[in-house]
Amino acid sequence: MRSTEDLGTSHGWRLQRGVLDDGRVVFAKTGARSPVFASEAAGLRWLGEVIAVPEVIEAGADRLVLSWVDEEPPSAAAAERFGRDLALMHRAGADAFGAPWPGFIAELPMDNTPAGDWPTFYAERRVLPFAMTARLPSRDLALVERAVARFAEVAGEPEPPARIHGDLWSGNLLWSGGRVVLVDPAAHGGHRETDLAMLALFGAPYLDRILGAYQEEAPLGDGWRERVPLHQLHPLLVHVVLFGGAYHGSLMDAVAKVLAL
Structure with missing residues (x-):
């Protein structure tokens, strides 16, 4: 990644906002090697066939990298x-x-x-x-x-x-x-x-x-x-x-x- 910003932790995972070398902004969740990242990626891809989810950019044994989602107030x-x-x-x-x-x-x-x-x-x-x-x-x-x-x-x-x-x-x-x-x-x-x-x-x-x-x-x-x-x-x-x-x-x-x- 070209740059990263620490977003804290959740359930023991480290959360980051990053910018890839090609300029894409991403969200990264990293931690100890676990099947949890592949499981989450599989679920996102499956749900994403029919509803809006972030793009799965990388799903490794110790990380999950997704496209960044800019949030707005609910309406x-x-x-x-x-x-x-x-x-x-x-x-x-x-x-x-x-x-x-x-x-x-x-x-x-x-x-x-x-x-x-x-x-x-x-x-x-x-x-x-x-x-x-x-x-x-x-x-x-x-x-x-x-x-x-x-x-x-x-x-x-x-x-x-x-x-x-x-x-x-x-x-x-x-x-x-x-x-x-x-x-x-x-x-x-x-x-x-x-x-x-x-x-x-x-x-x-x-x-x-x-x-x-x-x-x-x-x-x-x-x-x-x-x-x-x-x-x-x-x-x-x-x-x-x-x-x-x-x-x-x-x-x-x-x-x-x-x-x-």
Whole structure:
């Protein structure tokens, strides 16, 4: 690189803004050798077939280099465009529930081995492994397991695998050029309500506009709002694993809501 600017760290990775010899401005994430960089690059390329993402310039064992995205304030028009774009991305679909690359969310590995249906995939590849890693008290782990046993019953009408981002919180939305550019995916074939539930978990600018435009493009199944806590179980478990007890209460509230469905 011709020049670099340090942007700090995230999950142990060093973040930089750089200028290549040819003048292109890039974003670089570097760290110890890990399959996480190749996984993120694969997800970006896959999502980028149907929605705006940064260009993958280099994906090495110890780095990921992407085109730089100039950000702007969120707007209602961009939110509505994103709602439609997100619906089209989900509709593009996937070959199965899972993905042909190893999964990661932040630095945590996830099993992307395909499963025949979404409740099985969500239970066996997402919720149960992270519930064990979270080292929940035995009583709380038993409640999670009771909720998992209800997944097939409460998941709504079966849907084909959607092409999902997998970690769609507001920090992974870059507002640029009148649209949203997606970054830091945990992409896989999953349930489209998972992305929407993640948006709702920590809030997003103009969320009502996003959801309204999404519904116009691809109406959601009956009862989707009641199923939001179901789809938030995994991201809440991820936060318990990464950040500890601060998220324990929110997790158990979501478990209780799933048990009440």
